[in-house]
Amino acid sequence: MMLVYFLAIFGAYLLGSIPFGILVSKALGEKDPRTLGSKNIGFTNVLRVSGKKAGMLTLLGDIGKGALVTGLALAIHVPRPWILLIGLAVVLGHMFSIFLGLKGGKGVATALGSVLGIEAILGLCLFGIWIGAVIVFKYSSGGALAAFGSFPILAFFLFGDLPLMVFAFCILGLIVYGHTDNISRLIKGTESKMSFFST
Numbered sequence: 001m002m003l004v005y006f007l008a009i010f011g012a013y014l015l016g017s018i019p020f021g022i023l024v025s026k027a028l029g030e031k032d033p034r035t036l037g038s039k040n041i042g043f044t045n046v047l048r049v050s051g052k053k054a055g056m057l058t059l060l061g062d063i064g065k066g067a068l069v070t071g072l073a074l075a076i077h078v079p080r081p082w083i084l085l086i087g088l089a090v091v092l093g094h095m096f097s098i099f100l101g102l103k104g105g106k107g108v109a110t111a112l113g114s115v116l117g118i119e120a121i122l123g124l125c126l127f128g129i130w131i132g133a134v135i136v137f138k139y140s141s142g143g144a145l146a147a148f149g150s151f152p153i154l155a156f157f158l159f160g161d162l163p164l165m166v167f168a169f170c171i172l173g174l175i176v177y178g179h180t181d182n183i184s185r186l187i188k189g190t191e192s193k194m195s196f197f198s199t
Contacts, residue, residue: 005078005079005082005085008069008073008078008082008086009082009085009086009089010089011069012069012086012087012089012090012093013089013090013092013093013098014093014098015065015068015069015090015093016065016066016069016089016090016091016092016093016094016097016110017093017094017096017097017098017099017100017104018061018065018093018097018099019041019097019099019100019104019105020041020057020058020061020062020065021033021040021041021042021043021045021046021054021058021062021105022034022041023061024046024050024054024057024058024061025046025049025050025054025058028050028053028054028057030049030050030051030054031049031050033045033046033049033050036049037049038192040105040106041058041100041104041105042058042062042105042106042108042109043055043058043059043062043108043109043140044140044141044194046058047194048194058109059109062094062105062109062110062113063109063110063112063113063116064113065090065094065110065113066087066090066091066094066109066110066111066112066113066114066115066116066117067113067114067116067117067123068113068117069086069087069089069090069114069117070083070086070087070090070113070114070115070116070117070118071116071117072117073086073117074117074118080161080163080164081163083118084118084163084164084166084167087114087115087117087118087167088114088167088170088171090110090113090114091107091110091111091114091171091174092174093110094107094110095107095174095178105178106144106175106178106179107171107174107175107178108130108144108147108148108175108178111148111171111174111175112126112127112130112147114171115151115171118164118167119158119159119164121158122151122154122155122158122159125150125154125158126147126148126150126151126154127147129143129146129147129150130143130144130146130147131143133146133147134194138193138194139186139191139193139194140194141179141182141183141185141186141191142186142191144175144179145175145176145179145182145183148171148172148175148176149172151168151171151172152165152168152169152172154168155167155168
């Protein structure tokens with residue numbers, strides 16, 4: 001059975017590696033997001049570079065792949081620790097895609113999807129914090145950091161589940177790692193703003 005779980009982790013990594021931002025942009029006849037803007041394949045850059053349709057499809061694809069693997073694992077009663085490892089693997093796949101030379105996005109949408117599949121209420125809380133912060137402060141990176149910075153705290157108060165808290169800290173670490181440059185720009189006041197309503 002452990003072999004099946006390890007194969008599931010590898011499958012989650014492969015699914016996470018699928019670069020929806022690039023595929024959607026190509027399908028819609030838009031430019032490769034790796035060549036413009038922040039050169040990132042995630043939702044925010046695709047939204048800026050290719051518009052709302054491409055951005056929303058990318059967001060849905062990236063959230064969907066995270067939610068699919070953890071939700072499916074939960075539905076077939078995979079033990080909790082393995083579900084969390086599967087959830088971590090799909091995020092790692094997105095950030096270090098085997099199809100892009102171990103490069104990728106910053107992990108936010110896929111991590112949100114992963115959490116939604118594990119604990120829907122917790123995932124919705126993180127999604128609400130992210131969207132709310134972006135609407136108020138206009139920084140997608142700041143919203144992501146606010147959401148996942150609250151992840152371990154929410155995991156503790158809502159569930160008190162030690163494995164989930166460890167998972168939360170691992171995801172937070174990945175999100176911070178993916179946003180190193182953004183954090184520097186936020187501190188300097190040079191980070192680009194965004195709006196869901198003006199693109």
